[in-house]
Amino acid sequence: MAAPxxxxxxxxxHFGGFTALSEVxxxxxxxxxxxxxxxxxSGKTTLINCISGSLRHDSGSIEFQGEEISGLPxxxxxxxxxxxxxxxxxxxxxxxxxxxLLVPYEYVVHLKQADAEQQAMEILRRIGLADKAHALANQxxxxxxxxxxxxxxxxxxxxxxxxxxxxxxxxxSEVDEVLKILxxxxxxxxxxxxxxxxMQAVMRFSQRVVCLDAGKIxxxxxxxxxVANPEVQRAYLGA
Amino acid sequence: xxxxxxxxxxxxxxxxxxxxxxxxxxxGLSVSFGLLDVPHVAHPAVMVLGSYFTYVLAGYGxxxxxxxxxxxxxxxxxxxxxxxxxxxTFEKRGSEAAVRGLxxxxxxxxxxxxxxxxxxxxxxxxxxxxxxxxxxxxGDYRLPYRMLVAFGVALVLTFSxxxxxxxxxxxxxxxxxxxxxxxxxxxxxxxxxxxxxxFGIATGVSALAGAMLIIxxxxxxxxxxxxxxxxxxxxxxxxxxxxxxxxxxxxxxxxAESIVLMMFxxxxxxxxxxxxxxxxxxxxxxxxxxx
Amino acid sequence: xxxxxxxxxxxxxxxLTAISxxxxxxxxxxxxxxxxxxxATAWNILGGxxxxxxxxxAAFFAIGSYTAVVLFKWLGAPLAVQIVAASAVSGLLGFxxxxxxxxLRGIFFAxxxxxxxxxxxxxxxxxxxxxxxxxxxxxxxDVLQPFAxxxxxxxxxxxxxxxxxxxxxxYVQVSWIGRGLxxxxxxxxxxxxxxxxxxKLKLFxxxxxxxxxxxxxxxxxxxxxxxxxxxxFSLNYSVSALAMxxxxxxxxxxxxxLGALLLGSIQQIVTVTISGEINVLVIGVLLVLFVVFAPDxxxxxxxxxxxxxx
Numbered sequence: 129m130a131a132p133x134x135x136x137x138x139x140x141x142h143f144g145g146f147t148a149l150s151e152v153x154x155x156x157x158x159x160x161x162x163x164x165x166x167x168x169x170s171g172k173t174t175l176i177n178c179i180s181g182s183l184r185h186d187s188g189s190i191e192f193q194g195e196e197i198s199g200l201p202x203x204x205x206x207x208x209x210x211x212x213x214x215x216x217x218x219x220x221x222x223x224x225x226x227x228x229l230l231v232p233y234e235y236v237v238h239l240k241q242a243d244a245e246q247q248a249m250e251i252l253r254r255i256g257l258a259d260k261a262h263a264l265a266n267q268x269x270x271x272x273x274x275x276x277x278x279x280x281x282x283x284x285x286x287x288x289x290x291x292x293x294x295x296x297x298x299x300x301s302e303v304d305e306v307l308k309i310l311x312x313x314x315x316x317x318x319x320x321x322x323x324x325x326x327m328q329a330v331m332r333f334s335q336r337v338v339c340l341d342a343g344k345i346x347x348x349x350x351x352x353x354x355v356a357n358p359e360v361q362r363a364y365l366g367a
Numbered sequence: 368x369x370x371x372x373x374x375x376x377x378x379x380x381x382x383x384x385x386x387x388x389x390x391x392x393x394x395g396l397s398v399s400f401g402l403l404d405v406p407h408v409a410h411p412a413v414m415v416l417g418s419y420f421t422y423v424l425a426g427y428g429x430x431x432x433x434x435x436x437x438x439x440x441x442x443x444x445x446x447x448x449x450x451x452x453x454x455x456t457f458e459k460r461g462s463e464a465a466v467r468g469l470x471x472x473x474x475x476x477x478x479x480x481x482x483x484x485x486x487x488x489x490x491x492x493x494x495x496x497x498x499x500x501x502x503x504x505x506g507d508y509r510l511p512y513r514m515l516v517a518f519g520v521a522l523v524l525t526f527s528x529x530x531x532x533x534x535x536x537x538x539x540x541x542x543x544x545x546x547x548x549x550x551x552x553x554x555x556x557x558x559x560x561x562x563x564x565x566f567g568i569a570t571g572v573s574a575l576a577g578a579m580l581i582i583x584x585x586x587x588x589x590x591x592x593x594x595x596x597x598x599x600x601x602x603x604x605x606x607x608x609x610x611x612x613x614x615x616x617x618x619x620x621x622x623a624e625s626i627v628l629m630m631f632x633x634x635x636x637x638x639x640x641x642x643x644x645x646x647x648x649x650x651x652x653x654x655x656x657x658x
Numbered sequence: 659x660x661x662x663x664x665x666x667x668x669x670x671x672x673x674l675t676a677i678s679x680x681x682x683x684x685x686x687x688x689x690x691x692x693x694x695x696x697x698a699t700a701w702n703i704l705g706g707x708x709x710x711x712x713x714x715x716a717a718f719f720a721i722g723s724y725t726a727v728v729l730f731k732w733l734g735a736p737l738a739v740q741i742v743a744a745s746a747v748s749g750l751l752g753f754x755x756x757x758x759x760x761x762l763r764g765i766f767f768a769x770x771x772x773x774x775x776x777x778x779x780x781x782x783x784x785x786x787x788x789x790x791x792x793x794x795x796x797x798x799x800d801v802l803q804p805f806a807x808x809x810x811x812x813x814x815x816x817x818x819x820x821x822x823x824x825x826x827x828x829y830v831q832v833s834w835i836g837r838g839l840x841x842x843x844x845x846x847x848x849x850x851x852x853x854x855x856x857x858k859l860k861l862f863x864x865x866x867x868x869x870x871x872x873x874x875x876x877x878x879x880x881x882x883x884x885x886x887x888x889x890x891f892s893l894n895y896s897v898s899a900l901a902m903x904x905x906x907x908x909x910x911x912x913x914x915x916l917g918a919l920l921l922g923s924i925q926q927i928v929t930v931t932i933s934g935e936i937n938v939l940v941i942g943v944l945l946v947l948f949v950v951f952a953p954d955x956x957x958x959x960x961x962x963x964x965x966x967x968x
Contacts, residue, residue, distance in 0.1 A: 180851055201857070202850040211851070218848040220841050222909070231841045234834050236853035284853060406765045408713075408772075456950050466843075467949045469711045469768055470904055474946040477897055481939040592893075596776060599769050634791075638780040641773035648766055649758045 131194060133158040133319050134179070134210075134288060139188035141174055141343075148174040150343040151188070156288075156321065161314055163334030163351065164323045167364050170340040172323050173215055176290050180212045181205040192288070207236050209287035213277035213294055215323075219265035225252065225276060226261040232284040248283060255279045255309060271298060278306065282313065289313060290321045295329055303329055327355065339363065377508050378629040379622060384514040386621020388583060390614045391521030392576045392594065393601035394528055395569035400599075401607040402545040403562050403569075405453060406469045411594035412476035413570060417442060417577020418492075418586045419483055425494040425581075432520060435578025439571040446570025449475075450563045476591055483588035491585035499582060517579045524572060529610040531568075541565045545608055596640035604647050606657025615655060619643075661828065665821050672817035676810045685813040689881070691922035692816040693874050697895060698902035698914035699823040700870035703830055704863040705900065706908030709843035710764050714755075714771030715899035717778045718748045718868045720890035722875025727788050727885050730796065737815065737880060744876035745869040751778075752868020753861060760860045779891040793886025796879055812877045819877075823870045827911040830866070839863060871899075894938060898925075901945040907957025916956050 132155040141149040149171045156162050166172050177183040179190060181202030190198050197205055211232075220228050226248055233244035252258045255275050260268065268276060278294050291310065295303050307329060314320050324330050330337060330351060337354040339346050341363040347354060354360055392414065399407045417438055424434035457468035493499075498512040532538040543551050544558045544565075551558050580586055600620055605612030620640055628636045647654065676685070697715055704710050722744035729735040729743050751774070759770040783791040798808065805811035830836050838859050841849035850856050879885045898921065906917025921941065928937040952959055 182847055182851065201855075203853050203855045206851055206853040214848060214851075218845040220844040220848065222840055222844055223837075227837070231837060231849065231854065232852040234837065235855075280848075280852060400765075406768075408765075408768070465764060466705070466709050466711055467904075467953055469765060470900060471946060471949050473711075473713060473768075473897075473900065474942050474949065477893070477942040478939065478946065481935060481942060484935055485939065589893075592772070593776065595769065595772055603766075634783060635780060638777050641776045645758060645770060645773050645777075648762060648770060652762050652766070 130157070132156055132191075133160075133193060135189075135191040136175075136179065137189045137191075139175070139178055139185045139190060141171075141178055141183065141185050148343050149178065149185070152340070152343070152345055153188075154338060154345070154348075156319060158287075158319055159314070159317055160319050161310075161333055161335045162319070162321045163330040163337040164321060164340065165325070165327075165330055165337060165354070165360075166340035169342075170363070171343040172340055173292060174343075175340070176212060176292055176321075176323065179205075180210055180290065203235070206232070206284055206286075209285075210290070211281040211284040211286035211288070212290035213274075213281045213292055215292040215296075217270075217273035217277050219268070219273055219276055219280075221264070221266040224262050224264055225257055225268070225279075228265055228276060228280055229283040232280060236284045251279050251282050254312075255282075256305065271302060274298070275306075278309070286318060288319045288321070290323070292323045293325065294322075295324055295326050307333060331355065373507060374629055375626070378625045380508060380510060381514065382622030382625030383618060384510065384518045384621070385625055386618035387521040387525075387614070388514070388517045388579060388617075389597055389601055389621050390617025391517070391524045391579060393598040393605075393617060394525055394610070394613050395572040395576060396598045396602050397605065397608070397610060397613045398528075398541070398569040398572075399566055401602050401605070401609070402541060403565055404545070405450070405458075405566065406465070407472055408469070408595055409472040409476035409479065409591075410569075410573065411591035411598055412479040413442070413445075414573045414577045414580060414594065415483065415586060415588065415591045416479055417574040418581040418590075419487060419577075420574070421578040421581050422487075422492045422494055422586070425496075431494045431496055431578050431582050432516070432575075435575040438574035438578070442574035443567040443571035446567035446573075447563050449570065450566035454559060454562070476595075480588050480591060487588065489587060489589075491587045492581070493585045494581050496582070513582050517583050520575065520579055524575060525610070525614055528568075528572065532610060537561070537564065542608075593637040593640070596637065596644060600640040600644040600647070603644060603652070604654050606654030609654070609656040612654065612656035661825075665825060668821055669818060672814050676814040676817075677804050677806070682807070682809060685807075685809040687926050689809065689813045689816050690926070691918060692813070692820045694898055694902060694922045695820045695915055695918035696816070696823045696874040697871055697899040698906070698918045699820075699827045699911065700867045700874070701899040702903040702908055702911070702914045703827055703870075704860075704867040706903050706913065707831065707836060707839040707843065708860055708863050710760065710860065710864070711768045711900070712771045712864075712867065713768050713896055713900070714774045715871055716891045716893065716895040717771070717775040718751060718871035719875040719895050720782070720887070721751055721778055722748045722872030723878045723885055723890050724782055724788055725872065726876040727794065727796065727879045730879065731787070731794075737877065740880075741815075741819070741873050741876040744872040746872075748872020748875070749865045749869030751872075753865040755868075756861045756864035760864060761857060775891055775896070779887050782887045782890075789885060791887060793884060796883050796885070798880055798883055808880060812881050815877055816874075819870075819873055823873075824911055824915060826866060826870065827914070830863070831911055835859065835862070894941075897938070897941055897945070901941050901948075903955070905944060905948045905955055907955030909954070910957055913955055913957050920956065 134156040136152060136154045139149055139152045152175060164172050178185040181200060189196055192208060229248035229251060230244050233239050233248060252261050255278060257272060257275055257279060274294055281289055295306055303326060310320055322333055334351050337351045338348045339354055339360045346359050346363060347357050396410045399405050420438055421431050421434045425431050498516050502509040502511045503515060532542055540556055540561050544561050601613060601616045604616035620643060623643060624636050624639045627639050701712055701715055705712055725744040725747040726740035729740050755770055755774055759767045782788060788794055801808050801811050838854045841854050842856050846856055902917030902921050903914040905921060907913030925937050928940055
């Protein structure tokens, strides 16, 4: 591919004696819709943590927009354009929904309060949380919290958005809603990595899918091919 | 500053005994903080409480070690109470309560200290036993019997706890709950009950540690403060959750303190633990054997 | 704007009171309460806003006192210079402790602050220039006009410091820094991934907090004409600086102020009518009670009883 947006090469991560990631290499093109699947404990979130900077990988390199980012702390990577949502929502509980979005606006985009509030409301409207804008984050339902996670990541105006199981527990129509948002973000030029267990969402959304198992990539390709792959099926069913 | 190889060797011997004592005193914290992640800064205060109860029981003629053992069940129950309270009030509520949990234990330590002052005064208290006061002579070196007794009890304690954690079902469940709570739940075990049990054991052990404390030297209510340094130093240096590491770390601290004591005198010795702790936190916060 | 008018009014009132004919004991008690107000406010900048508990207030306070002594003894420096120097040194100490431990979990920072007390106290006890363990007597210069006594003058100085401390806390709270600190407190990992430079902000809060604590300590040697380690490093400072914001309320700058007024007054009353030890026990019990039952402090209770319509 022409210069990849994100290049992960030979990344490994160990926790004591346990190997969470083993020589993982991925290249993601600008504007791509990329799916990451794998059974629980396969290392998906660990990989995301290494890319976003929440964890330091032990070996290998990670390049974003041609630049090595391995040594950068997470907040720098966010400022360079990598945003992520958390699998288990981590809202700023003492703040309102709107204020939650103001944090990335202030610290990543550096907008003045008035402009930031306007743009934040735009995002909330787009994602369906506008009526809860002034509610405290700790009053939201699980589903609303997941939407807030996504909204907060969007507020950082990323080049690369990593959505970590944003659709877990959502109803069919809610999944469609979120997919529509992700598609429209992608249409604006944002590269998206989607981690999901909901296979039909991954199939509909991704142009390319990678499957992880026990810290290793076991296959990579078009969604239909991946799902039909016997090794992937074995990984999920556990043999 | 006095220096000679003879003195150095004696300091080393004393340091080994002292180190094992520190390991035994810290092992409860290794479980409650190292494994269970409870910010138990009141651990030394509970131990000092154990010392004072030992003092009271010794006043009735009980040998201090026997008194310590007798206190263990009561302290076990106390531990369960404290953990239950901590869990219901703080741990369940998530990270926003973390500051409050810490403040709670700080307040608890403080209340214990002041209660002891009110009950016993600020003067030092000691106990008497046949092995306190005399020393074993090995050639040119003298090893105080009370240190040897503490050393012996310490080894037994550390050993039994390590075996318990690695060989018995409950023990392994305790180690498991530290590493992978969801998996434990899937196995049908109740993590809260296990943690409660573990905390009870850690507190029960503190009773015996308290008895050793008053055997090794006089105690006073404010002693818990310097022991915060020593116990956390040992636990952090060992690496959170490592029992065998506790022994190694205890030895390192004991020897370091003993040498500083010999070279610079008693006023600098308490600062050694804190200084070592800061160094470890600065260069290798996961400790020697930590995960 | 309203705030600054209020602050100016407080300064003027404090000055007028200081040159009035009020009872000398009032100035003594007010000095102590105001001192706690500075300490509690300083503590809250890191503890309440960012969620990192400092157990070692006494160390930062005492180092401020000792810096003042050194400057006075060595250069005959006036009080204002002593205060600035004390802030600088304690601020540096805060920065150092923070650099060492703020990348780690909160409990390690807390333990490190306990370590600082021990290490600093041991160092001061072994330093003969400042009197070592037995302490040092100081010969103070004549009290500045128009104040009739040191108690009155230092009461005014402490009132000024309190206004400065609260102003700093208020600025941090309402500014973008405050939102960043709150994000850190609520979820540090999410804050970092939202672009907040968590380590830098924590270091900032820690340094400012330490500096203000040092400033509070600087007038003490002039106040007592004496300095010694045992009382300078007293645990009561650490516990009170923690208890007052937790009881008053940690979210807003008013919390530590209320907490200091409330607890400071209780302390004065109990010490005078019952005893010093009971006083310290009362603080500990109140702390635990509030932490368990009223985590949002007195301010939180007010909000519950008189909720504002939004």
